[in-house]
Amino acid sequence: MLLLILLLPLLFLPGPLLLRHAPRWAVGLASLPPLIAFILLLQLLPTVMQGQVLLYQFDWVPELGLTVALRLDALSALFALLITGIGVTVMYYAHHYFAGKPEAARFYTLILAFMAAMLGIVLAENLIFMLIFWELTSLISFLLIGFYGNKQISRRGARLSLFITGGGGLALLGGIILMGQVVGSYQLTDILAARELIQNDSRFPWILGLILLGAFTKSAQFPFHLWLPHAMSAPTPVSAYLHSATMVKAGIFLLIRLFPVFSGHESWFYWVAGIGVVTLLVGSFVAIFMHDMKGLLAYSTISHLGLITLLIGFGTHGALTVALFHLVNHALFKAPLFMMAGVVDKAAGTRDLRQVNGMAKHFPLLMLLSFIPTAAMAGLPYLNGYFSKKLFIVESLNGPHSGMIATLIPILAILGAAFSVGYALRLFHNTFFNGKPVDLPNWPPKKPSSWTYAPLVFFAAACVILGLWPELMLHGLIAAAANAANVSSDLLIPATSAPHIVSYDLSVIQDHPWLSLISAVTFLGGLAMYSARKTLFAWHAKLPNLNAKDHFEKLMQKLIGWSQDAVHMVENGSLQRYVLYLLVTALVFTGWPLIGLEIWQGERELMPIDAMTAGGIVLLAAMALAVSVLHHQRITALLFTGATGLFITIGFARFSAPDLALTQFSVEVMAIMIMMLALSFLPQTSPHESSRLRWSRDVVIASIAGIGVALLSFAVMTRPQSSISDYFLANSVSGGGGTNVVNVILVDFRGFDTLGEITVLAIAALAVFALTRNLRLKDRPNHQQNEYWNGFAESHPLFLRVLARPILPMALLVSAYIFLRGHNLPGGGFIAGLITAAALSLQYVACGIRWAHVRMLTQFRPLVGAGLLIAGTTGVGSLIFGKPFLTSWFGHFELPFIGEFELATALLFDLGVYVTVVGATLLILANMGRLMTIHGPGKEIG
Amino acid sequence: MEALVAILLGVLTASGVFLILRARTFSVVLGLTLLSHAVNLFLFSMGRLHTNAPAVIGEAAQHADPLPQALVLTAIVIGFAMTAFVVVLALRSVLELKNDHVDGVDKNEEPI
Known part of the structure; x- marks a missing residue:
């Protein structure tokens, strides 16, 4: 069943491409896998809600500890439901967005592949297996951001995101391998149970750092958030799906998945909560200044991701529950806002908030439908965002920390909440009211078909339902997921916070004395910020323009330049140089182990020297030397080479190798003949062209090689012999029939x-x-x-x-x-x-x-x-x-x-x-x- | 005797290495020939030196190690084929490139 859920999108992969000229069929086919998977997951839901963990496993490469292992508990079920559920709506929305263009088929295919990868991340039981899917999502995200590959902005945005998320994936690989080595297994079940082992290991800082790096890059946490705004050059359905609802949540998922291993550790709190709060503030603050609707939404996404990260960083069960709840809420209100931006973009021809004004007159229905998610994002009462924002404030007040941080964090949280009210106001008011449109490329705006609004209706309804009855989720799936995430929670929670709460107690909202006041302050603060926007924009315009992509591009160009220089330096096209590299490498690698050799002369009895042989050897050596000395005179050198070969023939005969002597003799004759033939085509002399430096260098290298070979062969020849040849000698006649x-x-x-x-x-x-x-x-x-x-x-x-x-x-x-x-x-x-x-x-x-x-x-x-x-x-x-x-x-x-x-x-x-x-x-x-x-x-x- | 053979091996190797580092194809061919002599002799010497002990059963009381000999025998023949191949390669390159520099570009003189 689990494998089927994972494979479904892949099975349907070629479908949309084959049907690319029948858009309705294509979208129908593409929506099937998420729909079926969603229903299958709902079927399994009662089981996992009771706290059961469904496992599926078969060995893939057992030698490497690689298994195809899948796991479904309430946490992965929650994520898988989000992935498939929002997947269906995105497919539907994309059908209208692409309006029957054949490129839609490419989009469906990529989204299906992405869906499979994303499901792989949340369903994986083996961490290496998970990492493969993790990298796949980065790759497919790269392809989707660069969907319009003919636009430079798309290509560069795609490259930036791949660089950051891919680099994070590499770090994650390192972290996972380290953790696997500490635990001795890559199975989640083993790792989640090895909290003490991992936290007490000396490599713990590395493990934590590398894994956090992976999670933070994926989830666009400060300072790695820069790729997300530039990923907005992707088609809007991609932004709605990958870059707000699913892929950026993969990092969050990882943090929650490994929560039992890391939480409660001091550095976990400082790093995760610290980065989270910075991201929250930076994201929500910058969002107000974005003139591009999708840019604004991107920074808003960053700030919400920061908020969730901050909650996870608290390390308490309550905060974890709220984090999960907000994660669901964010997906539910951010996806429709992206869809709204896409509709406006298609209709008006631009997403620039300085031009897009007063749309309420043209799209009253859209205005109504996007009011709900916007209000949910701002945290207005009776909507889902209200509760998660409130609970967030409560959690930040009740956090596990003390001292200055205990006062600082709630203040920063309130500040972030106020900012988010500000940018929500800007998005909504600016788009639908705020005077009249300015120089729209499409005038009058084209009305999309009413069916486009269907997903918006769905999301708006979900926001309202969860706003009216938050217990539905909070006490149901969210509570189960939080319990599943925090498997051994009794051990984990520090005494300072509330004890193990299975279901989150909503009454904290009513009970808290300051909460209403804080709400009022955030709304007023947001309102004030928005009212003062003209002044703020003027101030912001004066700030130096820090465009991360430009810097990244410059860095990239420089890197490419450096690597080209480096390559040209090593690989300069000269074969003469390459031979040198080869020889030096061979010398180093064979010479190195020889240095330690202590006994150069073995015990074998030396053969006595006779004058004849000695004379021959000396003559032979002299001729070999003559070849290299006289090599400029080619014919002379060739004759010496031939003589060398003939003397070697005699040498073979002298040292009991008649077969070799016969062979060498016949070969030598013909080899010299061939070289003689060749020489008739070539110049008769070689020029003296080597510089003195090169000449000396070559002499040194040649001498080292010669001395090395001489020493090595002497060392071997003087040692007693034991050889497999005894077998051949003994069996030659009986086994081979020859003497x-x-x-x-x-x-x-x-x-x-x-x-x-x-x-x-x-x-x-x-x-x-x-x-x-x-x-x-x-x-x-x-x-x-x-x-x-x-x-x-x-x-x-x-x-x-x-x-x-x-x-x-x-x-x-x-x-x-x-x-x-x-x-x-x-x-x-x-x-x-x-x-x-x-x-x-x-x-x-x-x-x-x-x-x-x-x-x-x-x-x-x-x-x-x-x-x-x-x-x-x-x-x-x-x-x-x-x-x-x-x-x-x-x-x-x-x-x-x-x-x-x-x-x-x-x-x-x-x-x-x-x-x-x-x-x-x-x-x-x-x-x-x-x-x-x-x-x-x-x-x-x- | 072993020392003498070892020195001979060293000289052959050094000459070969020096020549294959030269810039002209013919020198490299000569260098390769010397180097293959050195390699053959080196392999042969791994079976130690023997006098009047051919590896023929019944011919002598002692037998030299036949295995390195068999290996060297084929090495000689293949070495010959390789020499022929390199020689033809050198010929081809001199006709195509109009010079016999191993890099294919002769900086020092006019094309021959």
């Missing part, structure tokens, strides 16, 4: 890795193919410089040509031998593939690309694909026998004349590796070589 453990690892134990690696190889080869596809020799810059190379481009030395042809079959034979023996002796698919590729590319070098390519039996890309396919299907084959992917099988057979013969599926896999390596290598070499031909690239190769 060359390196090859068995490649094609069997770690076959999946190898499959991935040949795939990378294939992709790289294809990328080379794609990149060279449209390259043309004639694009080669500066022909003159490269004449040296051109001379060689098409001339093939006779000696090489003659020699290359007989070498081919021999090389192929060798590679076949290497391939076949690979499983047992150094060799295998990789090495055999490289040898084959080298032999074939020799034909290209010796006889020219055209000659050789005509004689190639196949294209290379299909070859690469075939190789991958062979390797892949070999792996899949094992699945047929019910074994895991790439399990190998082998067996020994006896063949006549040849003797014992071993067959292994691993050999088939190795064949795939071989074919891929041949195809990929030739694809790369041939395509790069193709660029060298003077007569253009001819047909593409591959």
Whole structure:
């Protein structure tokens, strides 16, 4: 049931959009979810009024403590009823406000989404879950304030509100997480019961501060109230719904929800009541000076929110009850006033109170209907506002505080009440009387259809009914909600105030001696203020104009400027710089843990030095150094690089890695060939362009990296070894059927890795193919410089040509031998593939690309694909026998004349590796070589 | 011997790092080649140094660690493919941008 209430608006979300050209149907569809939810809530009401808490829960992400948990008690029921009930009237009102324009559909959709989010806040049992909806309301409010996105004022208002409420949401997140850590749960039930735990924790000030920040920003408390007046650029139904009746009450809801946790704490009183009273005064005072009707209503909303906050801050059960009562009353009288403003705005074309005067003549019905909520706002007798204002004064007189504050708070409260009379008078008298209209854009004002007034009638009736019989609410739902909010109230209430009152005793109003006098004073004060308005306005006009939005915009522009500068400083488009960042980061992160290493030389016995190896190593190091020293002379540097690679080959052979030596040797030949080809396109020298500073910096970084690697490898090499390789050594023959453990690892134990690696190889080869596809020799810059190379481009030395042809079959034979023996002796698919590729590319070098390519039996890309396919299907084959992917099988057979013969599926896999390596290598070499031909690239190769 | 190999590794790394910090694509390619030699050798040295102990069952009494060797073997082949790719990238960029500065913009000289 609870989940249904929450999901109803979402289920109907697409409806209005689909029906956007049938406005009546659209509004009908959009009104259904709040209406149904309202009725469902009414059904549940008797249960929750008895103090029961309905829970619904299922685990969402249990690892994070996230549950979809809903809770309905009298407090959330009260809010949910407000949300859905006012939602229906707002839908109805919006239908007339938008007068059949298709944008209404967008409005309905957003409002439905908002409704779901708002219901989520009040129904959530898990605080994290609640926070998600909390942020959603901020986001949807942003969209609704910017409803007319083509207007700058809307966009900026929307941005300001998102900035403030979103920032508050962030603070709230922090507060909730802290609180969750203290309690060990995010469930409201657990948190509400953990009052002592939370209040005694050392993090309590942070928890309270962050949560209050979230609540105050949302509920537009001073000094975060600035976003609310600027949110008035939204369509009026939005202002009526989000920015007076529901969303701004979310902060209040949070304060009331967490009331049992915080109330009674001293800082709760000072902060909540303090901010509340300041907001009350600022809001009600500024409201009088607003010339924009909606601006006036916005500040009035701020002041009422401040009033409610002040009451909550008192921390007593009675004050909480009054706060809830006033919250309902405020929703009931503020929503129709917004609607009135919207009607006048549509009719007259402006909301400026300096222009809108004397409307009583044109809208007598509207005047009557808005008199009631205005009077309720001012606190006139027999209306709902009367009681809540009175009770407010009583509570401020009976507050839990003492000393100077005890006198100060009632005085400020009375002052606020007087101000509110003043702005109510201004709104009503100025709009409907006060002489004649001044320069109205629409003249005469357009009469709206009488049906527009229906919600106004409803609200006016509600105001009167609650004014005549306040006990209906006060002793019913409000009392139940206050009890639900204040779950363990007996513990909470300080002894100074009245004991646990289940139902609020209205007789305090009659009993209080000063109350009538105070009422009279507030009315007279308000009247006096309004009478003196000309003087006040003149005084106000002289004050410096502090427009929060302009300051905010300037700040925003500055922030954007700073962040752009910062980004440009870090990300300046220089790859050279980025490489530096990467290297330094890598150095810092790998170097940091190494600093603490104490033993650099382990216990492993050092290998004795022999002169031959030592000489080779020294030579190798010298050549590596030479590359970096001579890198300006490119061809020299390249030759040294090649020599380095060859020496490393010897190194692998020396240190017991024959497979590596074979591989490195074949690769080195081809890599140098490719670089040589590339060099023919490039300048032959590198300029000396690095500044001395940069050069030294790079030398330092390179030295640090070198020393780091040397130390690290020394530290590892001198330590005794324990490796998982013992398993491979032990199982190579029995499990993989081969004695060359390196090859068995490649094609069997770690076959999946190898499959991935040949795939990378294939992709790289294809990328080379794609990149060279449209390259043309004639694009080669500066022909003159490269004449040296051109001379060689098409001339093939006779000696090489003659020699290359007989070498081919021999090389192929060798590679076949290497391939076949690979499983047992150094060799295998990789090495055999490289040898084959080298032999074939020799034909290209010796006889020219055209000659050789005509004689190639196949294209290379299909070859690469075939190789991958062979390797892949070999792996899949094992699945047929019910074994895991790439399990190998082998067996020994006896063949006549040849003797014992071993067959292994691993050999088939190795064949795939071989074919891929041949195809990929030739694809790369041939395509790069193709660029060298003077007569253009001819047909593409591959 | 370990110390010598370690020093060699350091020199290879330092040369490679210095070169990849240069401003011209060809130097960076050379630097990457040296650096990949260094990385391969470093990985290989993680299996410690052995003399006359190939990882072939029955060939020797002792066996060098075959696992780093297998890893390095594929690393060499992939390194080759990557070198080819980077080389072609450098070629492509020099033809498209008319200079061989890694940033694509040559502040110091006329376009080549």
